[in-house]
Amino acid sequence: MKALVSLAAVLVLLLAAYVGVHLGDLRWLFGVVVPYFAAAVFLVGIVVKVIGWGRSPVPFRIPTTCGQQKSLPWIKQDKLDNPATGWQAMGRMALEILAFRSLFRNRETVLRDGQLAYRTNKWLWAAALAFHYSMLIIVLRHLRFFFAPIPRFVDVLTNVDGFLQVGVPGIYITSFVFLGAVTFLLARRLGWARMRYLSLPADYFPLFLFLAIGCTGLWMRHIDKVDVSQVKAAVMGLLVLAPHPPAVGWIFYAHLFCVSTLLAYFPFSKLMHLGGVFLSPTRNLANDNRARHHVNPWNRPLPVHTYAEYEDEFRDRMREAGLPLDKE
């Protein structure tokens, strides 16, 4: 049911593009107004969100410790899983962001012969890595529509990605890795009772949206081809603030509308882990709570009355009462 709601939402998006562009003539709305609006929401939304996170206090360091802490010199420290300095914390972050370290540690609980057992499960890690890297390459490949002349590295990347040279225009490896990984991530939520139980529409929606974006993109490239030079002219028009929607079929507008929805949805959704991963206090802080004195930064300055001052004030009375004094 929760999955169906998300699927229906994505189908409505596709239908909107079909009705708006194929039946109606709303090319300006779908090709200019919506992309501009989505890009603005994406940029401003992410900046506001990250600044909001930055303003929340982190008075004390709360890193999760996944290895031996820095201790006595003859005990070997696990520098990446329990960093003691800023540089080590950066190493930990790099491993987390580039290689998804914490997913690699994923374990599942199983009953084996009536006994509780733990075993490693790398499928989520592998699919997540495949998904994110193929998406990165796909986004970089799309830069050919955003730069004139096209930077050399985009050409090189495109050629490497298409080196199988199957069909015309040639297929890209990442297209299929991307769709395969999204399909796996979706099947994981749908076909596994425990995952289905804790999945929400907000978990399914981005997956269906990515599927729709990938499928419309492949459709345009390999089945119902569009005139890409018009598309590029339109993209460049948007960039230099001289917009004009391209006179191409509705599939392109469906693709663009889904991407616009993704961008506008981004800052308000789980997808914000793009910025959030950098600001995770359980990952990005060095574990130096014992080595350094952390003072709560919003402690108000209190008037300090030391014992020496106290004794100065009450010395006579203390002597009369026979109390011991530091200074006679």
Add this chain to the structure above:
Amino acid sequence: MYDTGKILGGLAIFVVLITAPAWYALATGHRGAPPKLELPAGADGKHCIESSSFMRAEHMQLLDDWRDSAVRGLDRDYLAADGETYRINLSDTRQSGACFRCHSHPAQFCDKCHAYLGVEPYCWDCHQRPGEK
């Protein structure tokens, strides 16, 4: 705000990266208009074998189909959408369907759009470009 410098620095890098295409286009003045093609001289005002909108989107598929039908199927007749039949060929300019009969200068036609869109077809890895030795 804690680690203000790092957070604002990271945000600045993000915003610059995302908006880089716009700054690049505005700064270099490359407005990215599609290239002006020099239409082939030998065309006699005649259109290509199919409509230009079809050719723009499908020429690569057409060439692939021609390769299959002529080289593998030994069938060298192509029936165009307007009912005319062309003799499939690339370089023998006596044939009615020879691409190079009109498109004799790829540098002024094919290459322009391909460069504009970052398409690097591997035709010329094996085949000789017309007019070149």
